[in-house]
């Protein structure tokens with residue numbers, strides 16, 4: 119990918135309709151949103167995250183100013199199930215997806231993950247040193263994307279009951 123500008127903005131209420139559209143798309147069915155989700159379920163899940171003191175920080179990912187995906191980060195210590203599954207007590211957990219399927223497989227995923235770890239996570243969590251991301255073992259695109267973004271394979275885990283790989287990146 120060349121000359122394309124990735125930027126992030128904090129999730130806001132006006133974005134929830136876009137999340138509803140994306141999360142019901144076929145390409146997110148396997149690894150992100152297995153069941154169709156309603157707009158009211160989107161509101162119930164994401165509206166609380168707009169509060170400044172909510173532990174999950176959501177961001178819209180923009181490509182040349184146009185929203186194309188979503189990322190979120192949170193202290194591992196605030197997510198008991200995730201902390202148990204990854205067998206870690208500290209650090210920051212990440213999730214990501216590209217909602218606009220035409221942008222998949224063009225190098226955007228690795229750039230947005232790399233930029234998020236450099237720009238967003240340290241600003242939100244200046245005292246944390248490690249980022250964690252977990253992918254199902256079958257999600258080769260996500261695993262390769264995280265490796266390409268500078269994460270390293272750490273160990274096999276079971277996340278939400280599914281065999282997964284834990285990848286780690288140290289922040290400067």
Ligand SMILES: CC(C)(COP(=O)(O)OP(=O)(O)OC[C@H]1O[C@@H](n2cnc3c(N)ncnc32)[C@H](O)[C@@H]1OP(=O)(O)O)[C@@H](O)C(=O)NCCC(=O)NCCS
Pocket residue numbers: 145146149150214215216217221222223224225226227228229252253254257258259260261262263264266
């Ligand atoms: C995972 C996701 C963000 C990756 O973004 P992307 O833009 O498609 O990935 P990129 O084009 O940046 O590719 C990054 C690397 O992965 C490789 N890759 C991409 N798809 C691959 C695949 N299906 N199999 C093997 N390698 C793959 C690329 O070749 C590239 O490697 P390189 O830099 O060494 O050439 C995107 O595919 C997505 O949103 N998928 C659906 C949601 C999802 O699964 N999210 C993760 C949930 S944990």
